[in-house]
Amino acid sequence: MAYLTLFLTAFAAATLLPAYSEILVGTLVNQDYALFWIWFWATAGNTLGSVVNGIIGRQVDRFKHKRWFPVSELQLHKARNRFNRYGQWSLLLGWLPIGGDALTLVGGIMRVPWLNFVVLVAIGKGLRYAFVIWVVLEASGLVGSSP
Structure with missing residues (x-):
């Protein structure tokens, strides 16, 4: 159940919803859950949440002319230009x-191919969670200690 909660929290944290998964990651690390599975489920959930952002981004052109749409044409143009400066590597x-x-929303707007999108986002998210886990272990004095 803890891994499912972690997956869902990491998923929500990657969307435009206000959620944070680092505290749960730290809690699970300190409760001796398997580090690989903490890393895996946090990375998977966070990456999938970013895919949702990409899907939403791909729908922007359908709605950008609606009165209720929260982003102006000028803001979209600026976001596209900034994204193009570094391209999909961003x-x-x-x-x-x-x-x-x-960034993941604009990646969808720019229609980055899905394989590239998922691989690049997963690498970034995976490195982030590896770093978070390392920081928690370091703070707990568990890095470099003998068994």
């Missing part, structure tokens, strides 16, 4: 707490 930064969700 998706490696989809893990950033500020702007990461927007």
Whole structure:
């Protein structure tokens, strides 16, 4: 049940919803859950949440002319230009707490091929969770200690 909760929390954290998964990752690490599975389920959930952002981004052109649409044509143009500066490689930064969700949304708007999108986002998210787990282990004094 803990891994499912982690997956869902990481999924929500990657969408535009206000959620954070790092605290749950830290809690599970400190409760001696398997590190690989913590990393795997957090990475999988967070990556899938970013795919949802990409799907939403791919729908933007259908709705951008509606009065209720929250982003102006000028803002979309600027986002596309910024994304084009670094291209799909910027998706490696989809893990950033500020702007990461927007990057994956714009990746969808720019129609980055799905395989590239998922691989680049998963690499970034996987490295992030590996780092979070390492920080928790380090803070707990578990890195480098003898069994």
